[in-house]
Every structure is written in structure tokens, then in C-alpha cells.
Amino acid sequence: MYVVRPVEAGDIAALEALAAVTMPGVHTLPKTRDKIEQAVERSLASFAAQVDIPSEESYLFVLESLAERKIVGTAAIFASAGSNGTYFSFRNDVIQQVSRDLNISHSVHALTLCSELTAYSQLSSFYLDASVPEGPAPALLSRSRLLFAVQQPQRFGDRFFVPLAGVTDEHGGSPFWDALGRKFFKMDFLDAERTIGGARNRTLIVELMPHYPVYVPLLPGDAQAAMGQIHPSGEQAFDLLTEEGFEADEYIDIFDGGPILQAHKHALRTFTGSQTLRVRTSLDAAPAEGPLYDYAIANNAGPGFRAVTIASAELEGCEAVALSPEIQDILRVADGDSVTCVRL
Amino acid sequence: MYVVRPVEAGDIAALEALAAVTMPGVHTLPKTRDKIEQAVERSLASFAAQVDIPSEESYLFVLESLAERKIVGTAAIFASAGSNGTYFSFRNDVIQQVSRDLNISHSVHALTLCSELTAYSQLSSFYLDASVPEGPAPALLSRSRLLFAVQQPQRFGDRFFVPLAGVTDEHGGSPFWDALGRKFFKMDFLDAERTIGGARNRTLIVELMPHYPVYVPLLPGDAQAAMGQIHPSGEQAFDLLTEEGFEADEYIDIFDGGPILQAHKHALRTFTGSQTLRVRTSLDAAPAEGPLYDYAIANNAGPGFRAVTIASAELEGCEAVALSPEIQDILRVADGDSVTCVRL
């Protein structure tokens, strides 16, 4: 049984252990104890804060294996990507070129440095330990953030995005970076990412990155090929997110060219498909009749947020959900309480 | 009773009469007999054509008052706005400006000449005679085009847009044009529109219009105020289109700054809410019980397309619709035939 909950101060050592095994250049987790402590403190403060307008809050969730009493995954959500500056990305523009005299008609792609994602909420830091089996747990981890956003819409923007790490070679080099960022930053990809700490909202970006559109046909072949490509470590997240309703193709990362998935919340299944149900205690250990579906179920306890998965008969059209006392314990809910649930 | 049907050669005189009363600068209808004849011929050829990929087809529909045997409205749809070049519009861009040193953070709007609407299908030429009463007829006229597109998706793009005429003063001048287009075209708004015939896909546009974004704060106040504003003659169309699911704000017209409404077909009510029903003959003259709703009903006869409105009990969930013999006559359908219908 896995539960997703807000990070706690006691999780720091476990996060440090997790961070030790993540890949260089893939900015899923902070690397140093200091940074981890800061991230945890910031999350605790964010969950505790009264929020009217989304700002610098950052909510960090962990996936805990209850059997092993061990942290096996993380996922975070920033209230506003540009709260601390301007969030930069490349927009994929298509320019139609038509010459009637010459009977030429084709499209030219161009990358434009833009700040359109600044007011979006940003999903990040999705990481799963290799020990977590396939099944509903990964989806639970990815979607719990959005369930929290469904419950607390005032804490988030109307649109969400997720940058996924782009491709790098065996030495940590990025062909997209080599064709673009390197010319302005004059440093290796990993050095730049280290220096900037994975951020995309710093003044130095507007100081250094190109202000004019980059015509894609002028980029070397390997850089063009890397545009919108995911680092292998991000495939699972990509699949979960596209299933959720996120769309790629419109934006890519300014550093490594990785895809940035984005969507209006009305296009996300967690928003359109979730429902609030009353808890009904089920003492019946036998499975219900008919087909069972995986559902994510979350309490509505703010800083005490908990979410788990259950297998249940179809809940659409129901007003209540039957939960075993064990599940109620984990979720800290009782008969008659409200929970938010969505089919996985 | 009103019916919407494809234009026919016999309608030319009637169209000429209608055109005589439309406003200068509002490009709803061709003005001269020659142009009207061309438009009708093109429409006839388009309806008759076998189409795999949308191209230069242009479908012109008329609203006929059966009581008066008179044409009282027109509406058209172009298969592909840029089939004949590149369809240009201004995209509303927002640039985030943030200086942490100076503690400044604000947005700057800029208009970028873009060709993104080129592959869209374009609704146009919506015109209603003043004699047409309020009620379902205007909506029927506007939506029949889309019902046709629902039936024949291969003839149209996945996205649709509608440019609506912008504001002009009593002399036919456009404050938006005066601040922008005039500087490049060196002529009055009406002269320019006459010269270009309302087109937005001609080579001379790329030759003359500005290639760099126009920063909106630099425009005079009256030009800024005119951006996205509708000419009073377009209010009815605007209301019908936003109700349909079209969205304004992202694009404006390069000449008069009028709004360009656009949407993916999946966001349009005619696409998401229409259904195919079998015709059942209703001889019962008495109204059905319960509340009645207005529905647009269209046959599926291609070049013989006909659409009318009926008042009916809720049809959602039904498999058939009861039509009187008179309506069946008008639609040229019989018991058991399929019709497409959508609630207005």
C-alpha cells in the first residue's frame, strides 16, 4: 500500500538518499542536504500558508511505501512558475512562406524566447524509486498534486505545465544546448544547469539568451533531432501526463530542448473527472461484483493531505464510496467525511 | 418558416439587392454583380466537388424566407483560409517584463504579424436582412455552415475562425488603420479594403505590412481602444459565435483591428452537441408535452443541403426525431432518413 502525503521534516534523510541516485542534468530533486532542507521548509510553509493569489509557494509531496515505511517517490507543484521572475521557454512558431511568383509554399519553424508560462503553475520533481512496481502507484503520485489543486484552486493558476528533461549524451552533453545556449553562456550544459540550479526564471536568462527567434532549419541536425525529445528517465512521467490531458509540441525548454507539456485545467482529467464523495465504511472484505477500477482517493485536509489508491466498482454517478477502516485510517477520514476521487 | 440552403444560380439578383444595403468597409458580401456571380459559381463548384483535402472551396449558404420566397440572409465558409496564399493576422502577444533590481514587473502587449490561421477554415459573409425577426433564424443561419462541416469533415480544417469587422468612424475611417496600415499602404482604410477586396492572404500584405511586432503602448489611444472591438453591425454575429464556443482575444485583424474569433472544432457546440437522428413522421399537430426547445435540423444531402429549425421536446438521448410532412418536404427527407440536429 502506498500513500502520497506532503513532505515532513522527518523525511530529509530519506530524500537525501533518493537524491544520491538521480541522474546528473535531470533536475528532479535538489542534490545537497542544504537544498533539500530548504525545499522541505518551503513546502511546509506553503501548505501552512493562507493563500489568496498563487505566488512563491511550492508544495512537495512524497510517495511512501507503508509496508516498508520508506519514501519511494517525490512530486512537487509550484504555485506560480514566474513568481520569482519571468519563466522563459521557447515557443514553437510556424511561419508560412508562400511565393506565388515562384510557386513556393512551405513552413519554417522558429523558436521564440517567450514568457507565456510565467503565470502557470508548474509540476516538477517527479521521481520514483526503481523499487516501485508498475501499477497504480506512479499515477497516484503524479495525480495527487492535481487532486490537491482541485481542492484548493485559489492556490494555483488556471493553467499547468511540466518541463521534462531533454536528451543528453553519455557524457551529460546536450546537442540542443551545444547549438544554442552554449554560444551565449560559454559553458558546458551541466555547468550551466548547476550554476542556474535548474531555474528558468532568473535575470541572467534574459541577459544571456537570444532575444530573436531561432530559425530551426539553421540548427545542426542533432540539435533539431533533440527538440522536444524526452530523456529516457522521463518516459513514464510523459505517458502519465499525456494520459492526464497535457499536450506537448507548443513549448520546449530553453536549455536542453526537452518538451514542456501544458494544459488548461479544464483539459485535465483530474479536474474534469474528479468527484467529491462521502465516505461509507465497508466491512465487507469480499470484492464487489462486476469489474473493478483503480481510483485515487484523497482526503480534503490541506496540510494533512493524504491520497491512496483503491480498486472499486465504478464510482461515477455515486454519492459515496465504501472505504475499509484501514484505508480510512490512512486517509484520516471517518464515515460521512468528504473525499475527492478520480479514476486512474 | 426559414430554410438555409446552398446558394443557387437563381439567387444572383436577390443577392445583388441585399449587397446594395450593406455597409461600406464591412466585407460581408461581394458588391458587384460580377463578383456575386463569381461567388455563386465558386460555391456551386465547391458543393459539387469531390474533396479530399480542403483547398480553395468556398461554400455560400442563403437564408430563405419560405413565406415570402425571398433571400433574407447569407453565410459562407471557406475550406482553407490560406489556400490561395498566406492568411495574415495579428497575434496578441504578452511579454512579461521583470526587473528584480528595480522591483518592476509588468506586461507589455505586442501585435505580431502571423500566419497561424492559414490552414484554418474561415466563416464569413454572415449577413441578415433587417426584416428577419429575433428568434431561432439567425442562429440557424450561423450554425448551418457548421452542421455542414460536421457532416463533411474532410472538406474543412480542424480549426475554424471568423474575422468580424472592426470599428470605423462615421466617415468610414478606422483609428487602428490610421495608426498602422496607413503608414505602410499610404491610403485610406476604405481605399485599401477596396483595393484588396477584403482579402488577407495576398502577396502585397507581406510586402507592405510591418514584419516586426508592434508594441501596443506605442499606439495612439484611439487605436488601442479599437483593438478587438466589433463594428456594431457584427454584434449579433459575435454573440452567436461566442455562444457557439468561439474565442476572441488571441488574434485581431491586420487592417481594422477587429476581433478574430477562433476555436478548435472540438470546442464548438455544433460539433460536440450535434447528433444524427432518424426521421419519424409526426402527424400530431398538437405540441408535445413538457418544455420545447429550438433545434436546427439538417438533411445530409451534400449539394442538396437544407436546414430548418423546429421546436421539439428534448432530443438528447433519442434515436429519432418527429418531423411533420411539411418539414420533411422542406428538408427533402422521408421517414427513416438520417438528419443532423443540434439544440440552438
Place this chain on the structure above:
Amino acid sequence: MLVVRAINENDLDALYSMATQVGTGMTTLKPDMQMLGDRLATACASFAETIPPEQRDYMFVMEDTSNGRLAGVCAIKGAVGLTEPFYNYRIGTLVHSSRELNVFTKMDTLYLSNDLTGSSELCSLFLHPDYRQGHNGKLLSKSRFLFIAQFPHLFTQKIIAEMRGYQAEDGSSPFYEGLGRHFFKMDFHHVDDLTALGKKSFIAELMPRQPLYIDYLPKEAQDVVGAVHKSTAPARRLLEQEGMHYEGYVDIFDAGPVLQARVSELRAIRDSDLAVVSPDTDMTHACAPAHPEPTLVSNTILKDFRMIVTQATPVNGAIDLSTLDQQLLRCHAGDTVRTLPLNVRKNNV
């Protein structure tokens, strides 16, 4: 003897026969009777001042008076870009600097521009292979500067000359292959021909409009920005000696440099002098330099402008021209001529 002179109505056949020798690479001098006839008519109207200065096209021919053959041709256009847009890339600099990271990056950038619109242009220089010797090339090229010095009011403030850009051994243009081909999707020579035919609207339609960092281009393309075709290097040197400079404008297709100058800063404007044709006297003879330098001498008549290179040297406002020289220039003792040392004086710095 060779004289450079204003072209006239009788030169059409000889001009055509010279144009057949030109070959590719000079788009303005093709063996097309219609085109050449039109151009000749414009040139005659220019010298006759019957068309406005910005429409003029002063065309000069070098005539071998010993046999009446035309040995070369060159021209000055009154103004470019006033009927068809005149495009160039301008090379600018953009600095990207972050104090926080201690990074300072200076990047060369290409801007599509029409900045040179309205400039006067030196163009259409061609010297027949039989005459490529001695001072002939210099005489032909520099004749235009003496004309400008004599009639500066006919020209705009800025004078330019487009130089043919670098080409690889196989005739391809590395700059075009690295940039233009992506947008035009056709051969370099095809594009070149289209512009020569005046079909230029495709440039507005297809050229990328946004500034381009040169660093984005392949190395081979970067390397040839502002580089001339190897056959053009001597012509470039001659123009630079006369005060023209490469100021960062290049051709949009092959990146060949545009040389330019303020008319007021041309050597011919600064260093040319008027002199009166007068027989040698003991007095002037005594003051003449021991080693006379070759001198360009022209008459001062717009309609029948003529220029030669001679060993006579002006002394104190007078010049002793031989009878032959006077015949070539169609001037006589007592007339005023304009003189300019053929070669540039060493800089005294």
C-alpha cells in the same frame, strides 16, 4: 590610345559585342539587345540631364582610338532602391552579458535592411581581356571618381559598390548554402538570375525577417561573410585606395561586401585639382617633380566627359598636355581640366 568617355548613341553595337564577352557573374551587363538599348538610352538621357538625378545611370566606355574598339565599360547609378527595394544584410553586434555569471558574449548579427536605399552606386565594371594590362584597369575604375569629383552635386551623400561574394571552386556559395537555401529551396544561380531579372518580391516573401546570429550559421558560411570572389579582390583594392570602406553591409545571397564612402571623403574629392591647359614654360618646368607620376586628367564637360591617364603633371595650376592628349580630351590650351594623381600618395602618418 585609350580614352574613357561618356557613352553615346552610336555605341550600342560595340556595347553588345562586349557584353558577349562578360560571362556569368555580372548580372547588369548581359548580351540582350533590348536591355542594353534601354540602358544606353537612360545613360544618354543622364548625361544630357533630361531625367531626374536619382534615375540617372552614367555609363562610361573605354575606347581604343587606334581602332575604334570598346575596351571596357563602367557606370554610376544615381540612386539605388527607389523603384525596387534594395536589400542587404547589415552586420551588427549584440552583447549578452551577465555580471552574476561573469559571462560576456559579443555576437555578430545579421539584420535584413534597406539602409542603402538612395545611395549612388558604382557598377558594371568590365575590362576586355585584351586590355588587361598597364594602368588600364585603374584608369577605367578611377575614371568614375574623377567624374564624381567634377560633378559632386549630381550624387547623394553616400556612394556604394557591391562586390561579388566568395564562391567555392565548384561555383557554389557557402553562405547561400548555409542560409538562403533553407528559405528559398532553389539553386544559388537560379536565385541570382531572378534578382537580375528584377523579380524581387520573392525576397520579401521568403527571406527570414528576424535578426540572425552569425554563430548559428555553419562554419563555412561564417567564414565568407564579407569575403570577395577571388577574381574581385583587385577591384576591391582599387576602390579601397579611393576611400571606400567595408562598413558591414553584405549581399543577402552570397555575403559579398558592399564598399561605401561619404562622397566628401573620397580621395578624388580631396586630392583632385583643377588645372589650365597651357604649354610648358621654363618656370613651370623648373618646379616640376623630377620623377613625374602618372596623372588622371579629365575635361569638365558633363555631356562629353572624357578622361585619360598621362605622364604630364600639373604644376601651380597649369598642365602641359600633348596635342594628342588634348585631342583625346577634346580640350585646348586655356581650357580647364581636372587632375588627380593616378596612385595614392603614401600616408604621412
Place this chain on the structure above:
Amino acid sequence: MLVVRAINENDLDALYSMATQVGTGMTTLKPDMQMLGDRLATACASFAETIPPEQRDYMFVMEDTSNGRLAGVCAIKGAVGLTEPFYNYRIGTLVHSSRELNVFTKMDTLYLSNDLTGSSELCSLFLHPDYRQGHNGKLLSKSRFLFIAQFPHLFTQKIIAEMRGYQAEDGSSPFYEGLGRHFFKMDFHHVDDLTALGKKSFIAELMPRQPLYIDYLPKEAQDVVGAVHKSTAPARRLLEQEGMHYEGYVDIFDAGPVLQARVSELRAIRDSDLAVVSPDTDMTHACAPAHPEPTLVSNTILKDFRMIVTQATPVNGAIDLSTLDQQLLRCHAGDTVRTLPLNVRKNNV
């Protein structure tokens, strides 16, 4: 007597007291002991050649030897824009033309650029009000050109001078009101101060990057592009006489013009000459002009560069300087000095 000389370590107090007289409008000479001390140290290291040429800041003072007061100051920076980006607007031309409509529109356009990065800069010219008479202003301004002529290898190919832009009676800048204010949302003088303090990253953050058609600006802003502040007009004329030109670069805030020149085309480089200090002889006396023109004369010593204006005129490579003049220049008979007529000769065209 007035001499312009390289600044030295002992000038700090007098420099400070002069800076208190400067008032607003010259951001580089503020009465701030720390700032002036740093600058003086850089200047001394520059004349001593202990720092690289691009970091140098050659500062000159005009000293009244009769009372030891400093009457003025001026400077030449070795290179600008190499530590902080140096921004200008460059004015370019874009043509929009349609043959079909017979429309031809030529538009001036502003490009944000760092093109002048690395140029040497004339700056910080200030003459004390008590000394604003006679040749003093010319002497002070032109001294820098004589220095460049003597030591051209110390400078980059291009030399520039930024001129203060036009301001309305109330001290506002119509150009800033029409453009910058929309993006900076603060007062013109506040923005000016921030740039003087070197806080320039806000320019990269807030300036619009895309080329702007000047026609979009309000008429009042369009009218002052390239126009100088009325108090700056005389300084502009002096620099133009020396061969500097407005080439379409202006300040991003007030649109004041940047004057620029190739070093090789400065009048001082072309027309200055070396001469040996030697007593007058009958021979030279006979050849001297009847109406001597005032002449700028400098010594040729980098570390203690000194310059005066005198009525002595060089003749055949010799100049007869008075004992007082020799003292001011710290030179003696037999030493070489550099001379340049103070005033520009009439153009002989």
C-alpha cells in the same frame, strides 16, 4: 597661460572642486571623492601604460599656470562596452513596396544594438564657466585629437562621442516620454541616474528588443531623434569639424546623437605634422605666411602629454616656439612637437 596636460596624482582636490561646478547632465563627472579618486588612478595608470589599452581612460586637465587652477577637463576612454554592454539605437531603413499597388514606403527604424562595443570614446568634456572665452573651448576639445594623432596605435579603429539629447524647456525628454517611459515606468532623470551608477542590467530586462518603426512614435519624439541638447550644439560642431559624423546611432533614452569617425579619417591624423623646435631664421621667416593662423602644438611624450595653442606657425618642418611656450610644453629647442592648425582649412572643392 593655459596648457592642456595629462592629469596626475596631485590633481584630485582640484578635480573634485571642479566637479562641484558641473551640475546635472554629465553623469561621468560627479563630485564624489571615491569615484573621482578611482578614475584618477585609472587615468594615471593609463598614461603610465600599466593597464591594457582597452581599460585605459586618458584624462586631460586644462591648467591655468598663472594661478595653478584647473580650468577644464576632458577624456578619452580606450574602449567602451567591454565590461557592461554599451547600448544604442541604430537607425536603419526598411522599404515596404508593392509593385501591384504601386506603393513604395521607406521607413526609418530603430534597432537596439551594441554595435559600438569596443570603440574608443571622447567624453567628460567640461570647461569652467570662468574660462569660456577665446580659443579655450577649442583647445580643450581638440587636444584629444592631437593626442590620438600622436599615439594612434593606442586606439581602436573607431572613435565615438555621445552627445546629450534634446530636452524640452522643462527638462523632459520628448523621446523618452514617447518610448522609454512605456517600458521603464519611471522618470527620465531616474533612469539616467541608474545608468550612471552602472546599474544597466535593467536595460536588458526591460527594453523592447524588436526593431521599431520610428513612425510609431509620437511626432514630438520623432522630431528629436539625433537632435542635441541646445547647450551641446557648439561641442557637436567642433567634433564635426574634426571629421566626426552622425551615422545614425542615438542614445536609447534621449535619442541624442553619437558622433563617430574612423581614426584614420580624423583631420588631426591627416593634417597634423611633426616639427622641430628651432629658433627663427631669416630663411624660415621669409617663407612664413603673412597672416599666421593659431596653431595647436603638443609635445610627443605620452606620460606628460601637454598641449597649447600658439600663434607660431610651422614652416618647412620647424617651429619657432617662445620660451614660455616651450616651458608650457616642457620641451626645448631640437625637440620634436606635433602641430595642427587650430581651425579647419576651407575645403578646396
